[in-house]
Amino acid sequence: MIALYYYPGNASLLPHMMLREIGVPFELRLVDRTQNAQKSTEYLKLNPNGRIPVLLDGDHVLFETAAIAMHLADKFPEAKLAPAYGTPERGEFYKWMVHLTNTPQAEFRSWFYPREHVMDDEAVSSVKNAAEKRLNHMFDVISQQLGGQQWLLGDQFSAADLMLLMLIRWGRGMPRPPRTIPNLGALAERVLARPAVQETLRVEGIEAPFV
Known part of the structure; x- marks a missing residue:
């Protein structure tokens, strides 16, 4: 179970x-x-x-x-949410999963909860602004690496694309949402078109705009 x-x-x-x-x-x-x-x-x-x-x-x-x-x-x-064991593609999958969880996912903590990172409330806005700047750079780098590929691993859809969609969604309230970065916005739309993703959003009661 x-x-x-x-x-x-x-x-x-x-x-x-x-x-x-x-x-x-x-x-x-x-x-x-x-x-x-x-x-x-x-x-x-x-x-x-x-x-x-x-x-x-x-x-x-x-x-x-x-x-x-x-x-x-x-x-x-x-x-087939990850490539076969022992292949170069599997290594790329690990790279993306670790990168996404260690960089933008971790950085969102500072963006959403800046008070956790300060002792003085006067510093809250500074922490949030700095997190926004770092997130913008992270998403730019991801977009550059994605380029014109369909998925993060090229032609193969994987759990890494689902993870990236989640992070793009989390940034929807930023002054410069990740969806406005062309490569990321296009990938998000491809992932959102998947029936399993739509069913997940429906069950969780998440309504458009999704990203």
């Missing part, structure tokens, strides 16, 4: 999209952030960091979004 602890639009969006791409039966378990449920005693037993998501795969409890994503890609190779 697979169960995903999620909150709409949160980092759980990536494994949720993957599970629908895979087509395996699974259970969604809402972690209500509006009630601070991610900090409850029960949830902290699953993820002591108090963050979403958590994946239950039988008796296996797994947290960290990228780790969950790579586990699902490995467990269900028939879904």
Whole structure:
């Protein structure tokens, strides 16, 4: 039995999209952030960091979004959400998954929650502005590397494209949203056109504009 602890639009969006791409039966378990449920005693037993998501795969409890994503890609190779083991393409997949989780995903923490990074409230705007500047640069670099390719791995769709869509969505409220960068906007539209992605958004109650 697979169960995903999620909150709409949160980092759980990536494994949720993957599970629908895979087509395996699974259970969604809402972690209500509006009630601070991610900090409850029960949830902290699953993820002591108090963050979403958590994946239950039988008796296996797994947290960290990228780790969950790579586990699902490995467990269900028939879904082809990652290239074959031992290939150069598999290495590129690892590169993108680690890059996306270590750079823009981590940087969004400063953008959304700047007060976590300061002791003086007067510095909040400075932290947020600096995070915005770094995110803009990160997305520019990703766009340059993507170029005119259909997907991050070239002709092969992968979980990395789903992850990038999630991050583009998170930036929709920025003064310069990632969707306005041509290569990224085009990739986002291709990912959004996938039936599994549309079903995920519907189930989570996420309405347009998606990015």
